[in-house]
Amino acid sequence: MAEAILVPQVGQDLTEAKVVELHVKLGDQVKKGDLVAVVESEKASFEVEAFCEGTVISLPWQVGDTATVLEPLMHVGAPGETVAEAAPAAVAEPAVVPAATPAAQPEAAQVASAEPLVAKVTSGVVNAALRASPIARRVAAGQGLDLARIAGSGPKGAVVLKDVAALAVGGAATTGGGALELRTLQAGQGTPVVFIHGFGADLSSWRPLVARIGLGSPMMALDLPGHGGSRGHGAADFAGLVDAVGQTLRGLQGSVHLVGHSLGAAVAVALTQRGDLDVRSLTLIAPAGLGASVDGAFVEGFLGAKSEAALAAWMRRLVSDPATLAPVLVRATLAAREDADLVPAQSRVARGVFEGSTQLFSAAAALRSYQGPCTVIAGRDDAIVPLREIEAALPGHVALHRLDRVGHLPQVEAADLVPTLIARTVRSAG
Amino acid sequence: MAERELMYREALREAIDEEMGLNPSVFIIGEGIAERGGSYKVTEGLLAKYGPKRVRDTPIAEAGMIGVGVGAAIAGARPIVEILYVDFAMLGMDMIVNQAAKFRLMTGGDGRVPFIMRTQGGTGGGVAAQHSQSLEALFYHIPGLRVVMPSTPADAKGLLKYALRQDDPVMFLEHKHLYMTKGMVPDGEHIVEFGKGDIKRAGTDVTLIAWSNMIPRTLEAAEELARQGISVEVIDPRTLVPLDREMIVNSVLKTRRCVIVQEANRRGGVASDIASIVQEECFYEMDAPVEIVAGMDIPVPFNLTLEKASVPQKDDVVAAVRRSLHLDPFAEAAE
Numbered sequence: 001m002a003e004a005i006l007v008p009q010v011g012q013d014l015t016e017a018k019v020v021e022l023h024v025k026l027g028d029q030v031k032k033g034d035l036v037a038v039v040e041s042e043k044a045s046f047e048v049e050a051f052c053e054g055t056v057i058s059l060p061w062q063v064g065d066t067a068t069v070l071e072p073l074m075h076v077g078a079p080g081e082t083v084a085e086a087a088p089a090a091v092a093e094p095a096v097v098p099a100a101t102p103a104a105q106p107e108a109a110q111v112a113s114a115e116p117l118v119a120k121v122t123s124g125v126v127n128a129a130l131r132a133s134p135i136a137r138r139v140a141a142g143q144g145l146d147l148a149r150i151a152g153s154g155p156k157g158a159v160v161l162k163d164v165a166a167l168a169v170g171g172a173a174t175t176g177g178g179a180l181e182l183r184t185l186q187a188g189q190g191t192p193v194v195f196i197h198g199f200g201a202d203l204s205s206w207r208p209l210v211a212r213i214g215l216g217s218p219m220m221a222l223d224l225p226g227h228g229g230s231r232g233h234g235a236a237d238f239a240g241l242v243d244a245v246g247q248t249l250r251g252l253q254g255s256v257h258l259v260g261h262s263l264g265a266a267v268a269v270a271l272t273q274r275g276d277l278d279v280r281s282l283t284l285i286a287p288a289g290l291g292a293s294v295d296g297a298f299v300e301g302f303l304g305a306k307s308e309a310a311l312a313a314w315m316r317r318l319v320s321d322p323a324t325l326a327p328v329l330v331r332a333t334l335a336a337r338e339d340a341d342l343v344p345a346q347s348r349v350a351r352g353v354f355e356g357s358t359q360l361f362s363a364a365a366a367l368r369s370y371q372g373p374c375t376v377i378a379g380r381d382d383a384i385v386p387l388r389e390i391e392a393a394l395p396g397h398v399a400l401h402r403l404d405r406v407g408h409l410p411q412v413e414a415a416d417l418v419p420t421l422i423a424r425t426v427r428s429a430g
Numbered sequence: 431m432a433e434r435e436l437m438y439r440e441a442l443r444e445a446i447d448e449e450m451g452l453n454p455s456v457f458i459i460g461e462g463i464a465e466r467g468g469s470y471k472v473t474e475g476l477l478a479k480y481g482p483k484r485v486r487d488t489p490i491a492e493a494g495m496i497g498v499g500v501g502a503a504i505a506g507a508r509p510i511v512e513i514l515y516v517d518f519a520m521l522g523m524d525m526i527v528n529q530a531a532k533f534r535l536m537t538g539g540d541g542r543v544p545f546i547m548r549t550q551g552g553t554g555g556g557v558a559a560q561h562s563q564s565l566e567a568l569f570y571h572i573p574g575l576r577v578v579m580p581s582t583p584a585d586a587k588g589l590l591k592y593a594l595r596q597d598d599p600v601m602f603l604e605h606k607h608l609y610m611t612k613g614m615v616p617d618g619e620h621i622v623e624f625g626k627g628d629i630k631r632a633g634t635d636v637t638l639i640a641w642s643n644m645i646p647r648t649l650e651a652a653e654e655l656a657r658q659g660i661s662v663e664v665i666d667p668r669t670l671v672p673l674d675r676e677m678i679v680n681s682v683l684k685t686r687r688c689v690i691v692q693e694a695n696r697r698g699g700v701a702s703d704i705a706s707i708v709q710e711e712c713f714y715e716m717d718a719p720v721e722i723v724a725g726m727d728i729p730v731p732f733n734l735t736l737e738k739a740s741v742p743q744k745d746d747v748v749a750a751v752r753r754s755l756h757l758d759p760f761a762e763a764a765e
Contacts, residue, residue, distance in 0.1 A: 133716060133717045133718060134713050134714045134715070134716050134717075135686055135714065135715050135716055135717045136717065138714055138715075153756070154717075154718070154756050155718075155756055160717050160718070160756070161686065161717040
């Protein structure tokens, strides 16, 4: 399969790099270690080497273009191969919504994940010049953090333990006190952006989205109680969820930007009321907790589905256009249920937060008193949480983006717009 | 336990006195140690108490004194040979390196050499290049020798008593600046075993390793660093051979940073060897390179200002700790 050579991360806060030299053209043979291009940021230029052997089959940028970092600079594959077959095309695949952990996914290769891409960048381009203390390297490796994307505060920019520890705080937060594991999806600098998934999903559902945001901030996510890696957590009502997430985020000891989907959006709003958290901005995607209704049949049907066909039938309710629901997502969701504890745990949460088609919690008052930047993104065709109820509850200072032909999963059906809006909201908070 | 304040030299005298009282095979020889009570007043009063057979003045002939000591030890006595300056011990190096250090091994373990060379080194007061050296690395390098460098009165007493009860040749290296320093010494039988380091100050941010006169200097630096909000742990190995590797390694595993301070010039020094141990044992736990603060690789100057500049001072230790924590990036960039 063809592989992408990515535009390197040329600086911590930079999202673009200028292509100043291209040493290959379409059809050229490259081998590992070949200098294929030079890109530059405002401060420095970076040589890009091929890390694999093959034929250049795509070359989207020209000399003089401003390219987006971590996007493909070129693809290398077999002669005649097309780019659609290339690995990074997976990024454009629809998001995994209710999903398993990556290891449990039967077609993991097709499920988008930011990590392999980043790993390629480091192994192919940046690693040689990377300075980091031994302990920083070890902790980063253990936490899955990419050293190349962490700004070092040590001598000559070396990454030292405290730089990594700031990102690896989730490790410490897992012990005791009902806190959850906070996972870094993408390392970075500055105020972290924390993603809170919706009912029935888990943190891996954010990976494709996170890869497209293009912010230099650390991107982190957690599994809500009863979901994913937190399925053993006992919290089973809305206050319990908010408290567990609040305790987890307190470990960051600073400000956060919150992005939430559905139930996770309501949790995000409620967190703004905690005195121990400084929530700099809110991006709420198809938020629950603003109106009273929820599609109770969906909740029941989704939890009860045992076969792929049944689950697919219910999951199609999540989207406006059923074609956007990739079969792999359904199968991945089903595969996650091979862990017999998952559905009972999710059901326990469902009983705590929903009663039939009623939401037992409200975040509307909290949203009215939150004064920071807040963006709400909702689909006009949302069958799970009705748009009109969201609209009715929104205070005037909140921005609402209503999307045509989008259902309960704007991050899947508007996969380009949602990351843009998140980035804009985070930046607007300064 | 009750304790008294003693000077370093008084603590040494107590150790010799107590052990001479307990063991008739202990004797002491040296230049001016009997009638005059020693240049550093360590042996004052011992002649009157134990008589000229056990407390004996010698001519200025270090090779002969050391030879007598090593021979007497092989023959079963427990001699203490006081050498006025460690610099002068060079005259007896064959007896120390080729005889004392080897005898136990070369007799198949039958022979023992409980020979103690008490001497002093280090800079202090402009006594110039032949009276100011810190030569512990020479002895440290030789397998078979014990190398002891006490920094406090209590350690001086406890280590010297232990030295007089064990069976291997001991280079007991005092410091000319320490004889008049005071410290609390436990009453009664006080013995400090070889190979047991001492945490002179507990801390969390950086491990400082020092010995002999660098301990008081390092503790002053630690005090200043504490005012800057930096918590350093000061470790005194007390004996360089055997070395308390465990204490050093455990501390560095905790702080992840290590600064080693030695008065001796840097090249081929004990600090370099400890640094190699630290990197070997702690590399994957460390957050900064090991720093060594050491004397310059020059003969110690006579001029007092230059003498001071040639060996580590408090500010050098403070700067090294701050470098280890990368607290002054702009100063580092300017260097």
